[in-house]
Amino acid sequence: PATAGSDPAGVATHCAYCGLQCAMTLTGSSAADLAVAPRRFPTNRGGLCQKGWTSAELLRTPARLTTPLLRRDGELAPASWDEALDVVADAIVRTQAAYGRDAVAVFGGGGLTNEKAYQLGKFARVALRTSQVDYNGRWCMSSAAAAGIRCFGLDRGLPFPVTDIGSAHAVLLLGANPAETMPPFLTHLVRAADAGGLMVADPRLTPTAAKALDGGGLHLQLRPGTDAALALGMLHVAVTEGYADRRFIAERTTGFDDLWPVAAQWLPERVERVTGVAVTTLRTAVATLARARDTERGAYVLSARGSEQHASGTDTVTAFIALALALGLPGNSGTGFGTITGQGNGQGGREHGQKADQLPGYRRIDDPAARAHVAAVWGVDPADLPGPGRSAFELLDALGTESGPRVLLVHGSNPVVSAPDARRVSDRLAALDLLVVSDFVLSETAAVADVVLPVLQWAEEEGTMTNLEGRVLRRRRALAAPAGCRSELRIWNELASRLGCSTGFPTEPRLVFDELRRASAGGPADYSAVTWERLDAGESLHWPCSPQRPQGTPRLFLDRFATPDGRARFVPVDHVGPAEPDDTAYPLVATTGRVLQHYQSGAQTRLVEELSAAAGEMFVQVHPDTASAAGLDEGALADVVSRRGRTRATVRVDEDLRPDVVFLPFHWGDDGRANSLTHAALDPTSRMPEFKACAVRLEAAQ
């Protein structure tokens, strides 16, 4: 059906927000009366969280942008589409003529549909011929992705259906808090929780950790940034206490002997000193996983942002994969290692070419065969395709510098709030000759742009998304978009023609998807046999899905891993700790995260009345002893101060927090911007910044 109103049964689609992509049905004839109802689907089993239930509010928000805006005399003022696009195209032409192709950059987002993620990369490389393209997913799952490629030869968040976790009696969550980030995911943890086998490694007693304790499970309350030490300590216990699967290690892996000399140093007592996790807890966690494995009751290790968003995130996830390999969990039915994707299209968004080092199909941009294949689909000379560009933070940090981009196009991202060391990023954005932001509301980044282009949102257009288990889903149009808004696909089409680019940039999502399928054919993330018709018929298709594997691949690695020799790799890594240790001037470790009501930078969810009423202010969680030492009581206004800036927040005293840690959500801008504190020490492999640990002090607000 074209709209919800034309079909009384409504339009079957998926949620506007996170990577679980819960299934829902939209009914109603207009934005004003559109209603959301959950729909049964394996991932959400008929559930939605508060964000999903209220997602129709986004479609009727009075804050909706419906006309392009141009900055005139310092103020954003309405303009026609032709005026706005002419300004952008003229700036691109002038800037590239004066400073070269790379003087124009594009910044994408992990919430864009597969078609947009694909077209954005193609637009950058073919119409702009710039190497300067990356996206906010670099700050989301890139460390887990890099570790997955390093150890398994392939990155797919969950290499098994999410429902497999539902039968497990032991699940170790590493820096994951699904009770707030994706509550319907908890239905897959019920059995583990009831069996006393839910284990949560997190510096905070989150609702997820509390659920684990309620069921007799474990909370491994580690100090932020010590995750790798925890992993190596658990590996040590697995090997020295007889839990390792020696046959699996011998037959399906390589490199154990390279890693073991490092892990052998991580005696449980040392791990306890470094991480704060008691030796008995460490031992029980490993024994619980091994027992569930041995009794065929299912054992999984799942990482998420808490363990990944570090300057050593790739090595940290590598160490946890080593633990899982030592226990023989990956590559078998009923056990495994996976990563819980965060952003709505966190998985698909990183497969189709909006990453600085990547072409569609999850191909490497420096691979000559990949360049030749994709260039043929695009009808260009492979020699004309740019090489790898700067990673997300490095790209933003170079803006307006002598050798950096001078024009930036932002799509589906709000880096003023979400970038690390955000004040520095704001300064760089201000140094641009032209900042162009496509969004459907005036986010903090749009508010400082020179040109704002109002785009369609989730239920106003057709498309596909790829969820956290690599399953391709159909997002469907339920409503006509407000007059004045356009899809990004049309924006790139119109800009390409203004730039004189003869390559086609289709505006129909279905045509773009067909091209994406051809571009991905033969690559690691092969979508070539996933057709629009099959998706519309309700088929469950997990990539790779090709003529050789027409039914898709729900479970990866069962016969072999995706490495040249088919074996998973142990890689020697060690614990290095946070890039900015606490000291006498900044004696606390700040860690950042999410709350139930908000998604990412909050630019969307802060506009939903019910959500902002329930969670409307920036806060800092502090242990009572720490609050009292700073002269702060519950509800007081505090300044959290790091070497880079300060953030104002209301104190919430929490006796379950470690006294050396404060927690801040990152959903607010302005004075309450958590990322004014964080820093941009980057992981050497993934280029992930260290969002989860920086040194701060607390002061009473003046």
Ligand code: SF4
């Ligand atoms: Fe489901 Fe995530 Fe949407 Fe909540 S935000 S309803 S968990 S997809």
